[in-house]
Amino acid sequence: MRTESDIKQNSLINVSQQIPSVSADLQAGCDMSNLRSMFFVVGFLVYLISQGAAEPCFLAAKGSPTFPANFSFGVATAAYQIEGGWNADGKGPSIWDDFTHKNPDKIRDKSSGDVAADSYHRFDQDLQALKELKVDHYRFSIAWSRIYPTGDISSKNQKGIDYYNNVIDKLIANRIEPVVTMFHYDLPSEVQKIGGFANSLLVNQFVVYAIELFENYGDRVKTWITFNEPYDYCQNGYGDASYPPQVYAPGVADYLCIDNTLKAHAATYHSYKSRFAKTQGGRLGITLDSRFFFSRTNDEDIVDRGMQYGLGILAHPIFSKSGGYPDIMIMDIGANSQKEGRIRSRLPSFKNKWRDIVRGSADFLGLNYYSSRYIKRASKPNGVSPSWERDMDCDTSIDSNWLRAKSDWLYCVPEGLEGILKFIRDEYDNVEVMITENGWSDDGELIDDNRIRYLRSHLQAVLNAINDGCKISAYTHWSLIDNFEWLKGYTEKFGLYAVNMSSPNRERTAKKSAGYYKQIIESRKIPSIF
Numbered sequence: 001m002r003t004e005s006d007i008k009q010n011s012l013i014n015v016s017q018q019i020p021s022v023s024a025d026l027q028a029g030c031d032m033s034n035l036r037s038m039f040f041v042v043g044f045l046v047y048l049i050s051q052g053a054a055e056p057c058f059l060a061a062k063g064s065p066t067f068p069a070n071f072s073f074g075v076a077t078a079a080y081q082i083e084g085g086w087n088a089d090g091k092g093p094s095i096w097d098d099f100t101h102k103n104p105d106k107i108r109d110k111s112s113g114d115v116a117a118d119s120y121h122r123f124d125q126d127l128q129a130l131k132e133l134k135v136d137h138y139r140f141s142i143a144w145s146r147i148y149p150t151g152d153i154s155s156k157n158q159k160g161i162d163y164y165n166n167v168i169d170k171l172i173a174n175r176i177e178p179v180v181t182m183f184h185y186d187l188p189s190e191v192q193k194i195g196g197f198a199n200s201l202l203v204n205q206f207v208v209y210a211i212e213l214f215e216n217y218g219d220r221v222k223t224w225i226t227f228n229e230p231y232d233y234c235q236n237g238y239g240d241a242s243y244p245p246q247v248y249a250p251g252v253a254d255y256l257c258i259d260n261t262l263k264a265h266a267a268t269y270h271s272y273k274s275r276f277a278k279t280q281g282g283r284l285g286i287t288l289d290s291r292f293f294f295s296r297t298n299d300e301d302i303v304d305r306g307m308q309y310g311l312g313i314l315a316h317p318i319f320s321k322s323g324g325y326p327d328i329m330i331m332d333i334g335a336n337s338q339k340e341g342r343i344r345s346r347l348p349s350f351k352n353k354w355r356d357i358v359r360g361s362a363d364f365l366g367l368n369y370y371s372s373r374y375i376k377r378a379s380k381p382n383g384v385s386p387s388w389e390r391d392m393d394c395d396t397s398i399d400s401n402w403l404r405a406k407s408d409w410l411y412c413v414p415e416g417l418e419g420i421l422k423f424i425r426d427e428y429d430n431v432e433v434m435i436t437e438n439g440w441s442d443d444g445e446l447i448d449d450n451r452i453r454y455l456r457s458h459l460q461a462v463l464n465a466i467n468d469g470c471k472i473s474a475y476t477h478w479s480l481i482d483n484f485e486w487l488k489g490y491t492e493k494f495g496l497y498a499v500n501m502s503s504p505n506r507e508r509t510a511k512k513s514a515g516y517y518k519q520i521i522e523s524r525k526i527p528s529i530f
């Protein structure tokens with residue numbers, strides 16, 4: 001996806017070509033005119049560096065420098081990662097409550113989300129930060145087990161419903177659009193007891209919960225996201241068992257989880273369209289996360305393979321013209337299943353009308369993008385058999401020039417965001433994309449220049465993609481505040497605002513990046529200097 005000229009603009013070649021002329025000037029002696037030209041050349045070099053010609057985590061501008069007037073800037077959080085109040089006011093336990101309580105050793109710092117940033121009691125501090133940033137929208141998630149403590153309608157909890165009423169009202173009073181995620185990893189424990197996402201009963205149970213949300217909040221919430229990152233909670237929760245509910249059934253239950261997620265999403269979409277959309281006038285989508293892939297040998301097939309196994313397994317059934325799972329996955333997994341002696345594929349097939357129900361069931365694609373990889377065909381079998389990795393049959397690698405965050409998986413690759421946006425434009429008929437997450441981790445320092453580099457280069461990628469005809473309506477930075485980073489606890493910080501986790505008041509403090517982002521939101525342009 002990178003063109004020859006992009007690569008040149010970003011490479012060291014430009015700067016190293018300038019360096020001989022500096023040395024030549026230095027060698028020419030020090031009379032005044034030479035000094036002047038030396039200052040000129042040094043000044044030019046400083047200019048080049050300030051333009052980032054040689055910087056990692058940088059992307060050159062292409063086309064208009066200004067975001068469209070109707071482009072929406074925001075920040076994101078998720079209930080379990082910030083709220084705390086894990087059993088407050090009748091909330092039921094979720095699988096993350098159970099997991100952190102029973103397995104503290106699985107969390108890097110043995111912590112949990114029991115208190116986190118205490119947003120359940122301190123939303124006003126979050127609101128203050130949102131107002132300072134001047135964001136257009138705030139993406140947060142609703143904890144299913146606050147609304148229905150057992151996941152079931154019979155357990156309806158008014159205090160949980162009231163909490164989000166207050167959040168939504170205060171956002172709207174401050175002209176910040178609420179963007180609501182209905183599910184962000186925190187499945188009610190009781191729903192898991194009957195199989196969770198591995199049981200198709202989940203489909204109806206989720207729709208009942210979603211209808212509760214439309215009835216209570218749909219007068220004010222106009223942007224709905226059903227599920228956040230199914231790829232991750234399915235593969236980690238029902239495949240390799242690294243996340244709760246720790247179901248270890250790789251290559252089987254992870255695909256089943258994807259299948260039930262797609263059906264629950266589509267059924268929710270159609271409920272909304274038939275019962276609420278006319279009066280409430282909102283829109284509904286789903287948030288998918290994906291890396292982009294590059295090939296060192298310009299092998300387009302292998303790039304496509306990587307994209308289908310990551311983004312395609314969820315996006316193809318919803319956003320492609322034909323619907324259903326990507327052909328390549330149907331073929332591979334069918335063939336592998338046969339070799340394993342099965343009479344049916346481990347990848348479920350959409351039976352009856354499900355293919356048509358799922359196809360087209362979203363008003364926009366929510367995209368979480370963090371990083372990219374190089375990809376090639378696997379040199380030896382990957383992972384266990386059966387598994388998603390074994391089916392995918394690819395090796396991935398990084399480029400040693402990529403800047404790495406605190407998180408070991410997170411490298412700054414802005415070209416990948418531009419690449420994935422163009423892939424979506426071409427593959428899914430230029431569906432509207434809301435970028436629902438994108439962010440950088442560190443130790444939590446207040447002078448967070450690398451977060452600024454990441455923000456700057458990724459917003460440049462978004463702008464370049466818009467200038468290239470991609471329909472992108474929003475950018476949402478992860479995250480508003482430092483929070484509980486799943487298995488990494490509080491050891492990897494993603495916030496624009498720091499949170500003092502050792503203080504009972506959990507004070508929020510703006511980092512340097514908060515000021516930089518605010519400048520972008522106000523000017524609709526990306527400042528090159530910070």
Ligand SMILES: *[C@@H]1O[C@H](CO)[C@@H](O)[C@H](O)[C@H]1NC(C)=O
Pocket residue numbers: 068070071472473
């Ligand atoms: C923003 O405005 C442009 C130009 O009028 C329009 O083409 C585009 O559809 C709008 N985008 C959204 C998300 O409303």
Ligand SMILES: *[C@@H]1O[C@H](CO)[C@@H](O)[C@H](O)[C@H]1NC(C)=O
Pocket residue numbers: 500501502503504
């Ligand atoms: C965090 O809060 C504690 C307790 O109030 C305080 O002693 C400490 O100085 C604070 N840390 C920072 C970085 O503000």
